[in-house]
Amino acid sequence: MNNDEERTQSGVVELPSPTAWPMVLALGLALICTGMVTNVVIGLLGLLLFVWGGIGWFLQVLPHEQHVEVPVLNEEIEIASSRRLKARLPASDMHRKILPIETYHISAGIKGGIAGGIAMIVPAALFGLIRYHSIWYAANLLAAGGFVSWIGASDAFLSQFHMQGLFAAIAIHGLTSLLVGLLYGAVLPMYPRYPIVTAGLVAPLLFTGILHSALGVISPILNQRIDWFWFVISQVAFGLVCGFVVNLHTRVRTAQFRALPFAVRAGIHSDFAARNDPAEKADKKDQAQ
């Protein structure tokens, strides 16, 4: 039994004794400040109170902290809910989302992003080569979003090699590729049925649509000069390669897996397969109707 319980049972609780010394110390400090903008006498008074308050406070806690014993009167309080519990209605699983019980490790997304980013360079460079006879055009165009002074740059300027442009393009392209790769790693397990269509077509088209509406704000120069046909091709290249690399990796189990019954986790009963079986879902739907 600790001291607290002993004291409670004896009917008292020890609390720190009330004291004015902290207030005196604070007043002293405030008066020292006030003295700096009014009169030195007030500052001296503040100093006096400050020292006095400090000593008083010191004696409050040393050699022994001063306490008061407050009497405790025990009485029972009812801790009760004012609400009634109702029996839960059986919930249909028709509208419940089934979260993936397996997903990819974070490194799969990173590797996919790197591979997709490299693959994307090929159509981008091809575009520059065919249209402007320069493999640097696409990189410089991407970099121009980060350089205010490049806003009015000519096509000839953008077709030349610029070291800073290359670094900026690598930074922008690298970061974006990694982030999109991570997104692929997170999203693909949620759409397990048609990974190639999802990764190689749906996601690139969605991303292109979002970028089409936002590019005017993000990078006006890129918006003016972008060729959307080639952009879609490079996005599809990214999506196919990134999706392929991500899909190569072995999946890891998520927290959802731990929530499954032991029989399912142990592989004795395959509940997961049943939940994902379209035929069984259709049967359940028929029964519900």
Add this chain to the structure above:
Amino acid sequence: MATQTPVPAVLDQTTSTACRPMWLEVLHDWVTTVDHKKIGLMYIGYALLFLVVAGFEALLIRIQLAIPNNTFVSPQVFNRLFTMHGSTMIFFVAMPVLFGFGNYLIPLMIGARDMAFPRLNAFSFWVSAFGGLLLYFSYFGGSGLYGAGSAPDVGWWAYAPLTAKAFSPGHSTDYWTLAILLSGVGTIGTALNIVTTVICMRCPGMKLSRMPLLVWIYLVMSLMAFVTISPLTAAQIMLMLDRYLGSHLFDTQAGGSAVLWMHFFWIFGHPEVYILILPAFAFANEIIPVFSRKAIFGYPAMVAATVGIGFVSLSVWAHHMFTVGMGAGANTFFVFSSMTIAVPTGIKIFNWLATIWGGKIRFTTSMMFAIGFLFQFLIAGLTGIMLAVAPFDWQLGNSYFVVAHFHYVIVGGILFMLFSAFYYWYPKMTGRMLSEKLGKWHFWLFLIGFHLTFDIMHIPGILGMPRRIYTYEADRGWMIWNLLVSSGAMIQTVGVLLFVYNLVRSYFKGAVAGADPWDGWTLEWSTTSPPPSYNFAVIPSVGSRRPLWDLKHPEDPDNNYE
């Protein structure tokens, strides 16, 4: 079926025949108290007092701006009004009222008898209170021997070189500096107390993973206060050195840097916004689940988002300085860091919505203010993201658009949630319920007034009206907007007066609250209302994040799921 579980607790059995204490005894009791609850109430009371003062200053500002070419107050008085309004609201209203709630609630929620350092707690309160008094004493003493100026008039940022001796003779700026310095000492003291209390004084069973989210958030907020108040205090001392000992730290003509002051100020100033909004989040985390009758959605994500906001908010300060000309690199960094903070904040918004979703919502006044907070804080966040884009900020920086944005955060976010907290915890603090009928009137009046004022305030900003402008010509096209904004301020004032009336009336005539009027789940509802000085006769022991749920529903306790 309702369940009942008796637990040992304590009732104040002071008989009604006991002698009423003399007023001097009452005064002595409050001046010498080291009880966290009384100190919390003193913080709240003193903040409400300053709220009335700073609110009155805001009204005078709005009267001056309601019509063009107005001379309701002089330009000099106008400068003092916006300086005192801003400084008071941040340092002597928002900070103390939030610390007041923290002081009152944290020990109760973690099952402790008091804060870790009760005397330091009292000292922190008193030094902050004297700081506020010193600031307002400037109206009497600010002229000093020079006869120049009275209250400070340099804005709450106090940018250099406005604060230099040449442009601010007399002592008005010194009063501001010293008052803020004293307030900073109090803030550090209270932050130290909160951190120590939370780390060392939790009751048995209350692991960090079972701590109420309010306590988690106050812990993060207090840690942030350590990091951010220090540069502000350092800057105040440096400013005093410039003004009195001949240093030139912020004197650009002698090799100093005015931008240095900006960095010092905003490395405090922007995290300060999060120091203020985090407790509002804390209140939402406690109130929304109780009135949705559901446990908070995504507790670990909420904790992670809080810590994330704490970290990221320390790296966004220079988005207040886009117009200074920092260069593309710095601008880009602060654009991205400012936008990044929307991620953890968004997580919180989604989690609150998910908590409400499918719940059995009780539309009490407290919940209505909380729902208002959710919508308004979202809009405030969106205009914040707009202003985080450097080119957008170049167009609208220092305009009334910015004023509207941060008032949306502070009034639409923090103040709404504070009102919600008042309606929720007033019964615990006083033992009486606030009138719901008056509360609903308060809510609707304040909501209408708020939107009339701060929605419309964005428009003159977009039309080019600069902040801190004394008056304007009639041909600018700003009059109708300003008139509407000022009308909204009047409606808000009526709402606040109704709230104050409700506070006073309910204290004497409100319905008796009982220990647990909201069917709550955290420990403060397991003791009497108001709690005895020792909080709990027996230190409680908890087994989940909702200990009272466990007691009320022993057949289905939370620790089965956590």
